[in-house]
Amino acid sequence: MQYLADFNKLHDWYPTDLEQRANVNYWLHWNAGNTRVSTKMLRTKLFPPKTGAEEVFAAGVEEFARAVSFVESHLARNGSTFLVGDKPTLADLAIITEIDQQSPTAFNLFDYTPYPLVMQWMKACEGIKSYKEVFQPVQEIAAEYKNK
Numbered sequence: 001m002q003y004l005a006d007f008n009k010l011h012d013w014y015p016t017d018l019e020q021r022a023n024v025n026y027w028l029h030w031n032a033g034n035t036r037v038s039t040k041m042l043r044t045k046l047f048p049p050k051t052g053a054e055e056v057f058a059a060g061v062e063e064f065a066r067a068v069s070f071v072e073s074h075l076a077r078n079g080s081t082f083l084v085g086d087k088p089t090l091a092d093l094a095i096i097t098e099i100d101q102q103s104p105t106a107f108n109l110f111d112y113t114p115y116p117l118v119m120q121w122m123k124a125c126e127g128i129k130s131y132k133e134v135f136q137p138v139q140e141i142a143a144e145y146k147n148k
Contacts, residue, residue, distance in 0.1 A: 027091030
């Protein structure tokens with residue numbers, strides 16, 4: 001994403017201002033070790049292991065809750081609509097894909113009600129051009145999963 005944004009001069013998505021870029025980079029790297037744990041929850045529900053599925057899922061929820069709580073705290077401190085200011089960046093694009101798939105509009109594996117700022121941020125991300133088009137296949141797969 002970083003290369004494509006630079007190559008196509010998408011500076012709104014990946015700012016050239018060094019401080020803003022550092023903040024976007026922070027979130028991109030943070031995502032890899034934090035909100036990415038959401039896949040543990042999803043994998044456990046879609047492809048349950050032969051033993052210990054509930055324990056693995058519960059551990060995934062606990063790890064994911066720490067990540068979501070961190071995002072909530074950041075949004076409270078930062079006071080902005082998005083992770084790095086009032087416009088979406090690559091940071092939002094990377095992290096929303098981990099967070100929205102757990103929501104009630106998809107697989108419904110995590111309760112976001114204790115995180116009102118994260119819920120507001122998710123709603124703001126829905127306004128990103130092409131969000132609905134990209135999220136629709138996730139919702140369709142989730143609906144198929146729920147019908148099994």
